[in-house]
Amino acid sequence: MSDVVRLALALGLLNSALTFQNRWPTAGVRWVPELSVELSALVFVLALIVAWRGAPGRALRGIILGGYLLLVLGRYVDVTVPALMGRSIHLYWDSQHLPGVTAMFLDRVAGWQLALGGLALLALLSVVVVALRWALATVMTALGRPGERRTLGALAAMLLVCYGAGRLDSQLPLAHRFALPVTAMLVEQGRLVLEATLWRRHDRLAGQPLLPTSDLSRLRRGDLFVIFFESYGALTFDDPRFSAPLAAEREALEQSLSAVGWRVASARVTSSTFGGGSWLAHSSLLAGLRIADQGDYQSLLTTDRPTLVSRFAAAGYRTVAIMPGLRYPWPEGQFYGFDLIYQADRLDYRGPAYGWWVIPDQYSLYRVHQREVALNERTPLLVFFPTIDSHAPFAPLPPYRPDWRDFDARSEAVVPSEDMALSERLDGQELAAAYIRSIRYNFAVLGGYLRQLAPANALVLTLGDHQPPAVVGGREISWQVPVHVFTRDPALIEAFTTAGFRPGLTPGPTALGGIEALGPLLLR
Structure with missing residues (x-):
């Protein structure tokens, strides 16, 4: 050479x-x-x-x-x-x-x-x-x-x-x-x-408006469920690769809920994060201001700002969080003011482990329903539930159990579940297919709970925390996530449609604002 x-x-x-x-x-x-x-x-x-x-x-x-x-x-x-x-x-x-x-x-x-x-x-x-x-x-x-x-x-x-x-x-x-x-x-x-570090402005949050006070009379002492579907992004409506495979499930969900009296309205909001960092979206909604990075999050925890949780507590609600992904102490949780946090050990799950997160979302919701929602002579509830089964890499996925009472058996037998090889976990096409299956699972759990167990006077708000990672749907997409409200109260649906929501499970094409705008909306 x-x-x-x-x-x-x-x-x-x-x-x-x-x-x-x-x-x-x-x-x-x-x-x-x-x-x-x-x-x-x-x-x-x-x-x-x-x-x-x-x-x-x-x-x-x-x-x-x-x-x-x-x-x-x-x-x-x-x-x-x-x-x-x-x-x-x-x-x-x-x-x-x-x-x-x-x-x-x-x-x-x-x-x-x-x-x-x-x-x-x-x-x-x-x-x-x-x-x-x-x-x-x-x-x-x-x-x-x-x-x-x-x-x-x-x-x-x-x-x-x-x-x-x-x-x-x-x-x-x-x-x-x-x-x-x-x-x-x-x-x-x-x-x-x-x-x-050195240049951090720790007073950035000081001048931001606080969440409004409210007597929550519009809810008529009904329960509020705030359910974050992990990685549920607007691409499930905008990208035909995802909207088409999910269309039948959405239509079936809407029809089955309508048949038993549930009404639904939908919108879009812009998340404060993309592809990960779910806690930034959670804190943005609960604090009523945009929490854009870990620095904002840590600054927030040092304040005494009211949260959606404390506002509901002041109105006489019992406030609980379902956090099956928490396996270690979570001192940050004290900031929000929950009466009780159901972390992994408190949920007492004894079934087969499903991937890194172990506990099926359906089980977590059912267990807290038994311990909190199904009680007689109780105060109204605020239930905050960030799901975990649709978290990347979206597998292995637990099977949906149509009869929720199956969980009462506390079976420790290993149930066959969908697993992914290491190469598949790093491949976009495989992850996209697994992502679609995980969203279907979310729809199944939500629909089953509303049809079989949810209180008739409840308001159920479900939304995504962020779009899935770009390896699934691409990089050049918005930071928008869908948000749906379910209720049997026509007046509540009208209030949300007046605020910009659309009847049905399909949101409009533009976002109402940031995810932080939902807290004040719930407190009107």
């Missing part, structure tokens, strides 16, 4: 390592014909260093290799996370949840699969390091020859000028030939870290 061919291959490899794009809907990458401004800058600086002081020593070569590897990893994160999650990464906040998310996706994966995957990842990293070391060494060798150094330096300088000109004048089609710099992402992450 000639020196020219070897150098061309090395430069092509180094350029591709900083310009690849995500191959959606997977975690893989694909080549794109773009140029790396970082590579141009590196070659130009190295040409100057070699001309001034000679070839870099071993220590400097190691630093350059380490820095370039960091850029490659940064590029992978920068193109993969938005493609799979649907939003830009925030390393400071997101890294704190990485262990839990990883454990969730690897739950019930066979040990041999984990070992094989770990070895494959280690082998891939080794290949990347060896390839980068060879490519950088080839470039540095070429820079040691005066003629090639002048040529490479001039070429790098020309590319830097083209990039700068394109940035200064958007009419010039130059900057578009370059990939977005990885260094810009790293600088932005540094700024976000400073904003989340």
Whole structure:
């Protein structure tokens, strides 16, 4: 192989390592014909260093290799996370949840699969390091020859000028030939870290309006259920890949509920999060203000702001939360003011475990119904229930039990359930199919509860917390989620339609506002 061919291959490899794009809907990458401004800058600086002081020593070569590897990893994160999650990464906040998310996706994966995957990842990293070391060494060798150094330096300088000109004048089609710099992402992450720590404005929430007080007379002492369907996004209406498979279930649900006296109205609201971070949506609704990131959430918990829970408690309601996903102490729950939180151990589930979350949503709702809703001579209830079975990776999914009393048997027998291999958990098409099944399960649980068990005077508000991760439905979609209200009271349905809801299970095309607007609406 000639020196020219070897150098061309090395430069092509180094350029591709900083310009690849995500191959959606997977975690893989694909080549794109773009140029790396970082590579141009590196070659130009190295040409100057070699001309001034000679070839870099071993220590400097190691630093350059380490820095370039960091850029490659940064590029992978920068193109993969938005493609799979649907939003830009925030390393400071997101890294704190990485262990839990990883454990969730690897739950019930066979040990041999984990070992094989770990070895494959280690082998891939080794290949990347060896390839980068060879490519950088080839470039540095070429820079040691005066003629090639002048040529490479001039070429790098020309590319830097083209990039700068394109940035200064958007009419010039130059900057578009370059990939977005990885260094810009790293600088932005540094700024976000400073904003989340040293520059954090802890008084941002202080001037926000409080939830209004209310005697809740419009509810006529009826119960209120607030049920968050995990990952239930507006794409289930907007994207034919999801709306068509779910159309029959929606129609059947609406007809079956209408037959027993339930009325429904629907709308859209804009969530404060996308693809994850459900607690941000929960707190936005309960606090009546937009909680956009973990910093807002932590700031909220330090305040004494009233919540939807405390407003209902002040009106004489008993307030309970169904939190089957909680397996550890949750001191943050004290902020909301619930009378009782049914976390995993309090639900006393003894059946088969379904994935990372273990407890079927149907069981959780039924158990709290027995302990709270079905009691005689009780006060009205506010029941807050964030579901878990439609959480990514959407499997294994428990079977819906038409006879809810089956749970009274407390069977510990293993019920066959739908599981997913590790490769399927990372594949967009497989996840999309599992997502549809999980939404059908939500509809089955909701419909069954309303038809068989729900109090006749209850108002049931169900909504999504956020769109599913972008690996399921795509990145360039809205942050909107559906919200439905079910009641037998015509006056309540009229109140919601006056506020912008539409009769039926299909919401209108535009959002009423942020998810935080629902709290004041419930308190009118």
